[in-house]
Amino acid sequence: MVSIFPSYLAPLREALLGRAISRGLLELTVHDLRAWTHDVHQAVDDSPYGGGPGMVMRPQVWGDALDDVLAGPPARLVVPTPAGRPFTQALAREFSAEERLVFACGRYEGIDQRVLDDAARRVTVDEVSIGDYVLVGGEVAVLAIVEAVVRLLPGVLGNPRSAAEDSFSDGLLEGPAYTRPEVWRGLAVPDVLRSGNHALIDRWRRDRSLERTHRRRPDLLEALPADALDRADRAL
Ligand SMILES: OB(O)c1ccc2cc[nH]c2c1
Numbered sequence: 526m527v528s529i530f531p532s533y534l535a536p537l538r539e540a541l542l543g544r545a546i547s548r549g550l551l552e553l554t555v556h557d558l559r560a561w562t563h564d565v566h567q568a569v570d571d572s573p574y575g576g577g578p579g580m581v582m583r584p585q586v587w588g589d590a591l592d593d594v595l596a597g598p599p600a601r602l603v604v605p606t607p608a609g610r611p612f613t614q615a616l617a618r619e620f621s622a623e624e625r626l627v628f629a630c631g632r633y634e635g636i637d638q639r640v641l642d643d644a645a646r647r648v649t650v651d652e653v654s655i656g657d658y659v660l661v662g663g664e665v666a667v668l669a670i671v672e673a674v675v676r677l678l679p680g681v682l683g684n685p686r687s688a689a690e691d692s693f694s695d696g697l698l699e700g701p702a703y704t705r706p707e708v709w710r711g712l713a714v715p716d717v718l719r720s721g722n723h724a725l726i727d728r729w730r731r732d733r734s735l736e737r738t739h740r741r742r743p744d745l746l747e748a749l750p751a752d753a754l755d756r757a758d759r760a761l
Pocket residue numbers: 605606607630631632633634635654655656658659660661662663664666
């Protein structure tokens with residue numbers, strides 16, 4: 526990863542991801558973009574051609590940084606930007622199959638487009654958005670993307686079924702989850718979950734997932750393949 530705020534990415538070395546690194550399941554290197562500046566002010570930005578608010582990140586600095594960081598084993602360059610294509614669970618799975626990912630964290634009004642165009646001559650460049658809102662820089666998006674990708678790597682999650690049964694893994698939102706106590710503040714766990722009848726439990730969970738998806742994300746239902754819903758689903 527390349528950023529002007531390397532410490533922003535420190536959380537990636539905590540908890541589950543930190544344990545995955547110490548177990549050798551992945552390697553993480555964070556580079557300070559300013560290491561590729563040569564002026565006393567370590568300038569990484571300049572005024573935008575054509576005018577307008579804010580500053581744009583300079584191509585020379587990013588070009589030199591990516592020349593170095595992209596050297597070596599083939600990598601895929603991921604650039605978070607509000608103007609990117611949506612980052613989805615499907616794209617997380619795609620990224621998790623890559624041997625190496627390089628993340629470019631922009632700031633200000635973004636990175637000079639020629640940096641991405643130049644990189645695209647050598648590697649696959651993915652400009653991705655984590656949602657329809659605007660952050661101050663790419664670092665927070667990288668934290669989200671890396672967590673979504675790394676948890677899919679074999680051995681990272683304790684129970685491999687967790688990733689397989691994620692929200693979105695079957696195209697739907699996950700339904701509600703419960704644990705002890707059986708009654709909490711007058712609210713009881715649904716009886717079916719304590720019935721021991723796993724066929725019934727699976728059906729109930731599927732129904733709650735379909736209901737929640739219909740209510741909160743009808744677009745996901747629309748996007749399902751024609752054969753994704755069985756007769757019981759459609760009866761709901
Ligand atoms: O909202 B975002 O995901 C995002 C990503 C990168 C930059 C760079 C400057 N603002 C940004 C916002």
